[in-house]
Amino acid sequence: MRRAHLLGLGFLSPALAIILMLFLIPVLLTVMFSFTNMSTATGISGGAYEINAASLRKLADAGAQESFVETLGKESFVVDDAGITAAAAAYGEQFANEVGSQMLGERFSSRRDLERAFRKLKSRPRSTRDIKKAANLFKRSVLNIRFETAGGLVGAVTDNGIEMTPDQQELLTKTIYTGWTWTSDNFALMAQIPYVWRVAGNTVLYVVLTLAASVGLGLFLAITTFYLPSSSATSFRAIWFLPRILPNVIFVLMWKWLAWDTGFLSSLFANFGVPPRNWMLDTGVNAWVFIVLINGIVGASLGMILFGSAIKSIPQSMLHASEVDGASRWQQICYIILPQLRWPIMFICAYSTLSLLTSFEYILLSTDGGPGGATEVWSLMAFHTALDNYAGNLQYGLGAAMALMLVIVGILASLVYLRIFNFNDLVAKPRIEQ
Amino acid sequence: MTSSNFRSWPLYLILTVISMPLVIMYVYLFVDTVTDTTAGSLIPDRFTLHHWRFLWEEPETGRVSIWTVTLNTFIFATCTTLINVSASVTAGYALSRLNLPFKRFFLGGILTLHAFPTITLIISIFLILQMIGLYNTLIGVILVKAALELPLGIWIMKGFFDNVPWEIEMAGLQDGASRFTVWWKLVLPQVQPGVAALSVFVFLSAWSEFILPQVLAPSGSAQVLSTYLSNLIFDDMKPDFNMFKSVGVFYALPVIIIYLIFNKQLMNIYGGGTKG
Numbered sequence: 001m002r003r004a005h006l007l008g009l010g011f012l013s014p015a016l017a018i019i020l021m022l023f024l025i026p027v028l029l030t031v032m033f034s035f036t037n038m039s040t041a042t043g044i045s046g047g048a049y050e051i052n053a054a055s056l057r058k059l060a061d062a063g064a065q066e067s068f069v070e071t072l073g074k075e076s077f078v079v080d081d082a083g084i085t086a087a088a089a090a091y092g093e094q095f096a097n098e099v100g101s102q103m104l105g106e107r108f109s110s111r112r113d114l115e116r117a118f119r120k121l122k123s124r125p126r127s128t129r130d131i132k133k134a135a136n137l138f139k140r141s142v143l144n145i146r147f148e149t150a151g152g153l154v155g156a157v158t159d160n161g162i163e164m165t166p167d168q169q170e171l172l173t174k175t176i177y178t179g180w181t182w183t184s185d186n187f188a189l190m191a192q193i194p195y196v197w198r199v200a201g202n203t204v205l206y207v208v209l210t211l212a213a214s215v216g217l218g219l220f221l222a223i224t225t226f227y228l229p230s231s232s233a234t235s236f237r238a239i240w241f242l243p244r245i246l247p248n249v250i251f252v253l254m255w256k257w258l259a260w261d262t263g264f265l266s267s268l269f270a271n272f273g274v275p276p277r278n279w280m281l282d283t284g285v286n287a288w289v290f291i292v293l294i295n296g297i298v299g300a301s302l303g304m305i306l307f308g309s310a311i312k313s314i315p316q317s318m319l320h321a322s323e324v325d326g327a328s329r330w331q332q333i334c335y336i337i338l339p340q341l342r343w344p345i346m347f348i349c350a351y352s353t354l355s356l357l358t359s360f361e362y363i364l365l366s367t368d369g370g371p372g373g374a375t376e377v378w379s380l381m382a383f384h385t386a387l388d389n390y391a392g393n394l395q396y397g398l399g400a401a402m403a404l405m406l407v408i409v410g411i412l413a414s415l416v417y418l419r420i421f422n423f424n425d426l427v428a429k430p431r432i433e434q
Numbered sequence: 435m436t437s438s439n440f441r442s443w444p445l446y447l448i449l450t451v452i453s454m455p456l457v458i459m460y461v462y463l464f465v466d467t468v469t470d471t472t473a474g475s476l477i478p479d480r481f482t483l484h485h486w487r488f489l490w491e492e493p494e495t496g497r498v499s500i501w502t503v504t505l506n507t508f509i510f511a512t513c514t515t516l517i518n519v520s521a522s523v524t525a526g527y528a529l530s531r532l533n534l535p536f537k538r539f540f541l542g543g544i545l546t547l548h549a550f551p552t553i554t555l556i557i558s559i560f561l562i563l564q565m566i567g568l569y570n571t572l573i574g575v576i577l578v579k580a581a582l583e584l585p586l587g588i589w590i591m592k593g594f595f596d597n598v599p600w601e602i603e604m605a606g607l608q609d610g611a612s613r614f615t616v617w618w619k620l621v622l623p624q625v626q627p628g629v630a631a632l633s634v635f636v637f638l639s640a641w642s643e644f645i646l647p648q649v650l651a652p653s654g655s656a657q658v659l660s661t662y663l664s665n666l667i668f669d670d671m672k673p674d675f676n677m678f679k680s681v682g683v684f685y686a687l688p689v690i691i692i693y694l695i696f697n698k699q700l701m702n703i704y705g706g707g708t709k710g
Contacts, residue, residue, distance in 0.1 A: 008533050009528075012525050014520065014521040015521040015522070016525075021581070022559065022578055022582070026562065027560070030554060052496065064478065118596060227445060239460075241701075242693075243456070245638065247659075249643070249644055249664050249682070249685075253663070253679070257675045258458075259453070262673075264462065267474055298703055358552070360553065361645055383556075384552060386560075387649050394555060406554050414548070419544060
């Protein structure tokens with residue numbers, strides 16, 4: 001590598017470091033996470049093995065034999081050294097020695113059996129209650145104990161005298177693991193979600209309608225303000241540029257106020273005898289109208305600026321010449337302005353398709369996908385699944401798989417755009433070889 | 435463009451009609467913060483400063499003072515701008531002027547990165563921040579926001595550097611300056627308008643950011659104004675729009691002031707980067 005390269009790389013390195021950490025690694029991790037079943041329930045670090053009431057139910061659901069589940073859940077009584085030491089401390093050496101010499105290593109499946117065996121001993125505690133207590137000292141169970149490894153769990157289960165076939169062992173360790181595991185089920189799960197096709201349809205509808213609204217309105221604003229004297233054009237442009245620059249929380253707040261059941265529209269229509277209602281959320285169609293308006297107006301601001309500067313760069317002489325020839329304004333627009341705007345329009349369409357496909361902030365803030373999922377789009381579904389839902393169990397893995405779909409679409413689309421918009425022109429060779 | 439062939443009043447009429455809803459919303463946004471309106475009426479009828487009480491009253495228990503939140507927002511926006519602009523200025527120059535291996539690859543890569551907006555990254559970033567312990571801190575959100583705006587920043591700065599004449603640099607090198615000195619002393623002053631425009635753009639973008647703080651730093655101590663306002667709206671069963679609007683105006687004031695001052699530069703960036 002030449003010295004000159006080092007200077008360039010040095011200049012690039014801060015940006016590269018940030019991009020590596022917060023773009024490349026997250027994208028790779030998104031791919032990784034989408035092949036796991038990570039969720040709030042599994043946690044994000046490693047898990048553990050624990051048999052408890054809930055995991056036994058899970059085990060039964062996963063198809064383990066009933067008898068096997070039952071044995072796991074049962075307590076057993078084992079006469080071992082630990083129990084004997086405890087008994088010695090509580091009921092004296094004599095009793096402990098007798099238990100040790102006569103019963104060491106024996107197992108009992110219920111406490112009653114162990115108590116019966118104790119009663120045969122000479123130095124047993126006198127009261128029934130004490131015998132019960134003594135028996136409890138020998139209770140051994142795998143219930144509610146955390147094991148870090150599968151081996152630890154299997155060892156403990158076997159120590160308790162529960163025999164497992166290899167199949168049962170595999171099923172057990174797989175089912176009761178509380179951490180996340182690798183899986184490719186997310187994509188199958190995604191296809192099984194009953195409303196997933198509706199969400200996909202919503203997404204297409206959202207992109208198409210909003211794009212049409214913003215390009216149409218943007219063109220209209222750019223052309224009309226072009227024909228106005230500059231002072232009034234500036235004020236109209238300011239009115240329509242503000243939505244782009246206002247924080248989205250405030251912009252949506254204004255629309256909510258407009259649509260609320262105590263808001264502007266309701267108060268206005270009350271004069272005509274229409275009962276007040278929440279105009280944004282009362283039907284799916286209304287919600288769509290608001291979504292398209294809110295996003296469309298924000299898009300139109302950008303369109304207005306871009307198209308406006310493109311119109312300004314059209315040579316004035318063309319317009320003057322057409323006027324001398326008696327062209328109407330409509331003819332000027334159709335034959336001079338619009339053909340010149342072909343590239344800006346294509347650029348806006350390309351750029352907005354991508355950003356609309358993945359933007360959901362305005363929908364989240366205004367309807368949050370409602371009413372009843374009518375305005376849920378793909379990116380919002382991913383967000384809801386992974387980061388914000390009412391059920392409280394955030395499914396990171398499934399959400400990452402949904403986001404991965406968007407990543408794939410995004411990469412494909414931008415490759416196509418790089419072709420269309422002539423990437424080679426953007427890369428010029430440096431003229432200093434140092 | 436005006437012309438004697440056309441009349442202007444139909445245009446005025448149409449534009450005024452379609453601008454009406456926006457104008458009504460803007461006007462009421464400001465008027466409602468200092469007035470009260472009788473229920474069911476459209477015309478406000480008394481003056482009050484009651485809706486601005488959040489500025490001087492003690493916050494309710496469980497809420498953070500608006501001034502803490504404002505300070506957070508300011509720190510968030512300023513640090514994001516600093517990090518983003520410094521990385522963009524160096525990377526933009528490297529991509530525009532310096533000899534780089536794999537230059538095409540870097541440029542194409544940065545354009546492609548622009549195709550990864552928030553949602554595709556935020557799930558893994560959320561998990562990463564939790565793993566490294568930056569979840570619920572301002573530092574985490576600052577880094578993420580600065581990074582997400584980086585592709586655009588680099589691209590814009592590259593455009594500005596492309597427009598600086600080569601002769602300036604060649605003259606500097608002829609006089610014996612190093613490439614770095616040339617960049618620092620000769621080229622950077624040439625792109626000052628670009629740096630200013632990018633700074634304003636990133637600052638505004640960070641000031642308005644909602645999703646990142648909402649997901650990555652939702653708790654009280656790291657709250658910013660956008661999440662503060664949206665929580666206020668979300669928590670309230672019986673919405674007090676006048677109060678929401680007062681907080682909203684308070685939040686939007688810097689944006690509006692900056693917009694009034696930097697109108698031209700902003701139009702430049704929003705209008706597709708640089709001239710040309």
